[in-house]
Amino acid sequence: MQLDKRTRRAWLSDISTGIGAMALAHLLQQDAAGEEVQSPAKLKPFDLLPRHGHHKAKATSMIQLFQNGGPSQMDLFDPKPLLNEQAGNPHPENLETFQLNNKNVLLGSPWAFKKYGDCGMDFASPLPHMAAQADQWCMIRSMHTVNNNHPFAISMFQSGKPFFGFPAIGSWLTYALGSENQNLPGYVVLRDPAGYNTSGKTVWSSGWMPALYQGTEFSSSGNAIAYLKPSVEQKDEVRQRNLKVLEYFNRKHLQEHPLESELVARMKNYQLAARMQLEASKILDLSDESEATLKMYGMDNPTTRGYATRCIMARRLIEAGVRYVQVFPPLKPSFQPWDSHNDLKNQIETISAHVDQPSAALVQDLKDRGLLEETIIVWSGEFGRLPITENANGRDHNRNAFTTLVAGGGFKAGFTYGATDEFGYAAVENRVSVPDLHATFLHQLGLDHTVLAYPHRGRNERLTDPEVTGARVVKELLG
Amino acid sequence: MLLILAFVPTVLRAETVEWELTSTSFQKETEEAPVFQFLYAEDNSTTNRAPFKPLPVHDTTIYDEPISGWSIADSGNQSPFIGIHTARREVGNDLPFEKGDILVGPGLNHPVVLAFKSPAAGIARVDLMVKHHQKCCQDTAGIRWFVEQGSAPSSTNAEPRVLAQGALKYDEVSQGRVSLSLKEIELEVDGFLYLIIDCQPDQPGTAHHGDGTIVQFSVSMDDPVWPEVPVFESDVFPILENKCIHCHGSDDPQGGLELTSVDKIRFGGESGPALVPGSPNQSFVHFLVSRNEMPPAGEEPLTPQEKQVIHRWIQTGAKSETPPSNLPPRSFVKQEVRQQWQFMQPVRPSLPEVQSPQLLETAIDSFVLARLEANGLSFSRFADREAELRRVYFDLLGLPPPADQVAEYMADDRPDAYARLVERLLADPAYGERWSRHWMDAVGYVDNRLYDGDASTIYEHEGMWHYRDYIIQSHNRDLPWNTFLTEQLAGDTMVDWQSGEPFTAADLSRLTATGFLRNVEDHTSEAQYGKAKRYDVLFDLMEMVSGSLFGMTMHCSRCHNHKFDGITQRDYFSLMAYFEDGYDVDAWQNPVNRWLPTVGAKRRAEIDRVNGEANAQIAMLNKQLAEAKQSGQEARITELQQALQHQRERLSSYEKVPVLLATDKSWESRVLRRGLWDRPGISVSPAPPEAMRPVDSAYPQEGVAPRRELADWLVSSENPLTARVIMNRVWSHHFGSGIVKSLNNFGVSGSGPTHPELLDWLAVEFRSSGWSLKHVHRLILNSRTYRQSSKRLAADHPAEVVDPANDLLWRQNLRRLESEIIRDALLAASGQLVNRQSGPPVRLSTPNDGVSDVPPVPDGGHLRRSVYLFHRRVYPLKFMETFDSPLMPVSCEQRVHSTTVLQSFALLNSPFATDSAEALSVRCYSEKSLTQSIEDVYLRLFARYPHAEEVEVCLKFVNEQAAALGGTEGVPEAEAAAFTELCHMLLASNEFLYVE
Structure with missing residues (x-):
């Protein structure tokens, strides 16, 4: 059972005029978004109130x-004619491989490339819809990272460090900027309801930052959030009376322990829980989406439906003022869907179709809703693939080159940046590291990556560690 | 420490010297002129192979074998390669490889070349043994071998002189081996001998790099003529003067390093001593010039000949015409760092004078009160007796007091009622279950091995729970902390585990303790991971060890000297060297094999044998039984069933205990430059961090097992940190905040102690009590400081104005229960807790979506305390995760207590909270007296009686809720259901979650 607007209002008013003293009223009223804007430098108690950047x-x-x-960059975004010409011949160098089944034999790409949009951006045939958006994308072909094993490269892409236990970029953003909507988490993760992709929830861990800043998993079916709804169905009236008496117990306890702000926060959370139950359910409910919209995302197609649901939810969350949303690919046919060690053609076509x-x-x-300018969309994996053959017809991991697509958020649209060598093995021109990319994201969101820090174990930890990584804002990508 | 290099020159007679290939340890970065080099030829034609190229170090186990060596990757395979077997291994039936065997595997197009470069001139003899074992391929496969004398590997045109050659084939078993001596070989200084192993394929396209060839190769020389021993003044200084002195002279030398005399070089510069006579590898000056890092880029490097002179000069003892002075080598650690409080040995301070001595209960109070008084403050009043009871129960046992204990305690008016309570609880076995968890956090205890990346799959670390039980039992026995640490670091050195005899309980306990070192993630059982991953295990271990024992991270020092904390990179790798006997990267043990059977090796073999026989019999008998049943032979059936029963009775089992065992490490530990495993730098010996020990202390010590030496240092009176770190943790678990607030940062950049004298006093008192934790608990729990109320005061009260954060401890702190304790307390309060100690962990469900629970099991295991649940690195029980139960990328030295809306959902809606409310309601509800039922719930959850107003509100709530739930007032089912709702809201309330 859900609280409708009327009963929710009634309940809130009951809370604020009901049993007991009203000394807390002012403490409990700071829910509305935007009332208080803090600068990141003056963070006191950790919260999600929206604040300005630098x-x-x-x-x-x-x-x-x-x-x-x-x-695979050379099969999707980064055409290498020489690779197809030389297919079957050895690569002149000894390439860095990950698995043991590689042969030094160049593997040609199974697909033709075409130029799309006014900008003439290259896309291969498995991604026709994304190609049709060519004039919106900023394509970075010169990405590179530090590790060629999934968990560590994923860690690098998400947290800027090739090991576990560090906050994800979404945690950094919500820590620095809070979130516009106080009734939803600031950092939402939309994964396949069937389970987790590689490295599971460490991907959205807040590391040593408070749990407030970790990604909150929203399921696109069932309960949007773990324990969002009671395990036993409850009448509205029963629930409201429960919450009212709980409020009484907590207020009695607070009277014994005045000035303990954590207790107040906990009381506010019960109110937030009620509101979130409502809002989270609304995010899930796509019934007010138009036919055309649903069709555009592919909701009418069983192959695309799952990922389409998550993409629509992502838009709805952004519309609702959530700061950072992370969308994961399907688990079937593979929880690591772009990892084409074998049967590259079939694997890429399958996941592309999703x-x-x-x-x-x-x-x-x-774009249609006028939100693209202020929303950064990034479409990327953790690394790329090798030009040589693994097994019969697959490609092994490649940390030296991959392609990342960005749209919106002030990135140049219809723009291709950087280049790899003639076989696509390594980024050679205008190289962009993962910390460079992070620095650029932060910059667009109003944050200075050299300044944004969180003190931990005596060190001012930063997402990009510029002195170590040499991270820089890649201004060339920005419009 | 014995240093075994890639060659061992042995003086046989006064005038005979022998060089034998014994190891292929990685020395490539610093070895100036190794006697043996490992090369390959790009061209496999028999006549003109040169030039030879060095085989690069390859980071992979070769064919899943424990081999360490060189190879090149060729079309995805490791071929060719040369390496040393690091463990015994059988290939097929008749191909045993012994540990230490040098294995050579040529590639199809690439012969392997073993080069000997003579350090002396004379008449040499070569002893050679080649054994060929190429079992994997067809019988016609074989090798060819050549011994040649020639010029330097890089030269292309010199004609080699073939001294001997031959071929070996597997099918010719008697000829699968050749042993020979080649005599009268005339060698110059730096002359080369080559052993070339080439493969002979049975058919084109078959690369024979498989099970390979075992090689023994040695060169001896009678009456060698050595090149002259260089002397500093005449041979070395001219080189330095020419190329180095303009920066490293007496006038403001760069990096503080002056190269004008042997003493000055030994004393070193800012990077520490630059010369260790006799050991080029440990000498920084040699390290830098040999790699052309000095002179810096742009200046003229030393010629190969000049580098040779320096290498040989150091190797021959750094001779000088000037007698050496007794000047000690420069310390890495600045004096001001040494004088930071955390590196000074704690000294027992005298108790400070206070104005109100009547407030003092234990010595602790003097330190706290003195500071309060200095700030014009004093202690708060004592906490209420109910609050005190609940607090001490949660602090010591992690459980709420049973309902009947409340009345009993309130009625106990003996003056020492509280002290008796403390004693009783300290003796309760639940104490160990509660306090073990703190140490499990510090060491990163988990029950799964590998990285826990997949919510729905568990890779169990079999038997790890023995270590968890060891921690619990040690706490309950109040095992002296110094023994506790020593056993965990070096238990294997205290026990004769090699004999294979059954272990005594004490021995087994010590061996189990080394599970401490097995907590870190170890992926190396996976075939695709090579040496880099082995080092990752050591790096994680360093993080865990430095965090749990020193209360600081050494993470930064892996790659560079720590700016703040006086921990150098050399310290990091010197400390790591202690663990390299157990985690030997060159003789790596698959983690799934690192265990001992509880019954000892001999008994285990016997059990395995008997079980094998019995199981075979059982299989056979079962088959016969099925046949007999089919044909209905009654007598036969009975007979077979009896036989089966007999066989089943023969079966027995043992358990696996994960351990870390010392091996004979045969290589030098090294600094890894920039923290990278394949960038070895100067060599180091095991030693504790310099800043933490006296200037004149010498490590390593003779005749002490390395980890034992580390343990001895940790618990010695000279150690400044061990006792302070644990005292600070104990304090924080009793007050919610440490004396040093950053439990994980005792470093210079940490927060520093609020009460330094108190911390030192506790550290010294702890040591002199025989390292008894329970002694310290008594001191703290009986103190006035601890027994204060936690209540805040009016905002304008001086204490709130002067010290709102309560750093001075004018009150206790209000503390939220930890995740495990919330679960345990709910189980206990609702009367469901199953109290059973020890044993394998209780399984969690592994749903894909990560929302796990504890599935019910018939023996009630799902209702046991949380310490017995299966601990996962990444996916703890969902309910507990919501309340901040830690992820364990490595370990957790300090819990965070977040306040999130997800916690509200968990308490309102999770099945666990709902079930607990139901059980609590069933235990407490009585239709006869609702008031009494309410009282019972209050006692169970809050350890107090409800006030009149609370009873009234609860009664009203139950009545109204009963009506809403469908029944009319007074109908028992509806009232019971309403009472369940009440229980649920009470357990979801803040009062339950917090300890006064």
Whole structure:
């Protein structure tokens, strides 16, 4: 059972005029968004209240369409004619491989490339919908990372460090900027309800930051959040009376322990829980979406439906003022869908069919709604793939080159940046590291990556560690 | 410490010297001129192979074997390679490889070349043994071998002189081996001998790099003529003067390093001593010039000849015409760092004078009160007796007081009622279950091995729970902390585990203790991971060890000297060297094999044998039984069933205990430059961090097992940190905040102690009590400081104005229960807790969506305390995770207590909370007296009686809720259901979650 608007209002008013003293009223009234804006420098108790960054932001929110496994850059985004010409011949160098089944034999790409949009951006045939959005994308072909094993490269892409236990970029953003909507978490994760992709929930861990800043998993079916609804169905009246008496117990306890702000926060959380139950359910309820919208995302197609649902939810969350949303690919046929060690052609075509249309629709939809300018969409894996052959017809991991697509958020649209060598093995021109990319995201969101810090174990930890990584804002990517 | 390099020159007679290939340890970065080099030829034509290229170090186990060595990757395979077997291994039936065997595997197109570069001139003899075992391929496969004398590997045109050659084939078993001596070989200084192993394929396209060839190769020389021993003044200084002195002279030398005399070089610069006579590898000056890092880029490097001179000069003892002075080598650690409080040995301070001595209960109070008084403050009043009872129960047992204890305690008016309570609880076995958890956090205890990346799959670390039980039992026995630490670090050195005899209980306990070192994630059982992953295990271990024992991270020092804390990179790798006997990267043990049977090796073999026989019999008998049943032979059936029963009775089992055992490490530990495993730098010996020990202390010590030495140092009176770190943790678990607030950062950049004298006093008192934790609990729990009320005062009260954060401890702190304790307390309060100690962990469900629970099991295991649940690195029980139960990327030295809306959902809606409310309601509800039922719930959850107003509100609530739930007032089912709702709201309330 859900609380409708009327009963919710009634309940809230009951809370604020009901049993007991009203000394707490002012403490309990700070829920509305935007009332108080703090600068990150003056963070006191950890909260999600919205605050300004270091400079004027171009973008206010971000959606990460993570493509884990490592999409093949030379088969999708980065045409290498020489690779097809030389297919079957050895690569002149000894390449860095990960698995043991590689042969030094160049593997040609099974697909033709075409130029799309006014900008003439290259896409291969498995991603026709994304190709049709060519004029919206900023394509970075010169990405590189530090590790060629999934868990560590994923960690790097998400947290800027190739090991576990550090906060994800979404945690950094919500820590620094809070969130516009106090009735929803600031950092939402949309994964396949069937389970987790590689590295599971460590991908959205807040590390040593408070749990407040970790990604909250929203399921696109069933309960949006763990324990969102009672395990036993309850009458509205029963629930409200329960919450009222709970409020009484907590207030009695608070009277014994005045000035303990944590107790107040906990009381407010029970109110937030009620509101979130409502809002989270609303995010799930796509019944007010138009036919055309649903169709554009591919909700009418069983293959795309799952990912489409998550992409629509992502848009709805962004509309609702959530700071950072992370969308994960399906678990079937593989929890690491872009990891094409074998049967590259079939594998890439399969996963492309799942994510291509919804990804493109999300870009179009945000643009139609005027939200694309202030929302960064990033479509990327953790690394790329090798030009040589693994097994009979697959490609092994490659940390030296991969392609990342970005749309919106003030990134140049219809723009291709950087280049790899003639076989696509390594980024050679205008190289962009993962920390560079992070620094650029932060910059667009109004944050200075050299300044944004969190003290931990005597060190001012930063997402990009610029002195170590040499991270820089890649201004060339920005419009 | 014995240093075994890649060659062992042995002086046989006064005038005979022998070089034997014994190891292929990685020395490539620093070895100036190794006697043996490992090369390969790009061209496999028999006549003109040169030039030879060095085989690069390859980071992979080769064919899943424990081999350490060199190889190149060729079309995805490791071929060719040369390596040393690091463990015994059988290939097929008749191909045993012994630990230490040098294995050579040529590739199809790449012969392996073993080069000997003579350090002396004379008449040499070569002893050679080649054994060929190429079992994997067809019988016609074989190898060819050549012994040649020639010029330097890089030269292309010199004609080699073939001294001997031959071929070996597997099918010719008697000829699968050749032993020979080649005599009268005339060698110059730096002359080369080559042993070339080439493969002979049975057919084109079959690369024979498989099970390979065992090689023994040695060169001896009678009356060798050595090149002259260099002397500093005449041979070395001219080189330095020419190329180095303009920066490293007496006038403001760069990096503080002056190269004008042997003493000055020994004394070193800012990076520490630059010369260790006799050991080029440990000498920084050699390290830098040999790698052309000095002179810096742009300046003229030393010639190969000049580098040779320096290498040889150091190797021959750094001779000088000037007698050496007794100047000690420079310390890495600045004096001001040494004088930081955390590196000074704690000294027992005298108790400070206070104005109100009547307030003092234990010595602790003097330190706290003195500071309060200095700030014009004093202690708060004592906590209420109910609050005190609940607090001490949760602090010591992690459980709420049973309802009947409340009345009993309130009625106990003996003056020492409280002290008696403390004693009783300290003796309760639940104490160990509660306090073990704190140490399990510090060491990162988990029951799964590998990285826990997949919510729905568990890789169990079999038997790890023995270590968890060891921690619990040690706490309950109040095992002296110094023994506790020593056993965990070096238990294997205290026990004769090699004999294979059954272990005594005490021995087994000590061996189990080394599970401490097995807590870190170890992926190396996976075939695709090579040496880099082995080092990752050591790096994680360093993080865990430094966090749990030193209360500080050494993470930064892996790659560079720690700016704040006076921990150098050399310290990091010197400390790591202690663990390299157990975690030997060159003789790596698969983690799934690192265990001992509880019954000892001999008994285990016997059990395995008997079980094998019995199981075979059982299989056979079962088959016969099925046949007999089919044909209905009654007598036969009975007979077979009896036989089966007999066989089943023969079966017995043992348990696996994960341990870390010392091996004979045969290589030098090294600094890894920039923290990278494949960038070895100067060599180091095991030693504790310099800042933490006296200037004149010498490590390593003779005749002490390395980890034992580390343990001895940790618990010695010279150690400044061990006792302070644990005292600070104990304090924080009693007050919610440490004397040093950053439990995980005792470093210079940490928060520093609020009461330094108190911390030192506790540290010294703890040691002199025989390292008894329970002694310290008594001191703290009986103190006035601890027994204060936690209540805040009016906002304008001086205490709130002067010290709102309560750093001075003018009150106790209000503390939220930890995740495990919330679960345990709910189980206990609702009367469901199953109290059973020890044993394998209780399984969690593993749903794909991560919302796990504890599935019910018939023996009630699902209702046991949380310490017995299966601990996962990443996916703890969902309910507990919501309340901040830690992820364990490595360990957790300090819990966070977040306040999130997800916790509200968990308490309102999770099945566990709902079930607990139901059980609590069933235990407490009585239709006869609702008031009494309410009282009972209050006692169970809050350890107090409800006030009149509360009873009234509860009664009204139950009545109204009963009506809403469908029954009319007074109908028992509806009232009971309403009472369940009441129980649920009470357990979801803040009063339950917090300890006064």
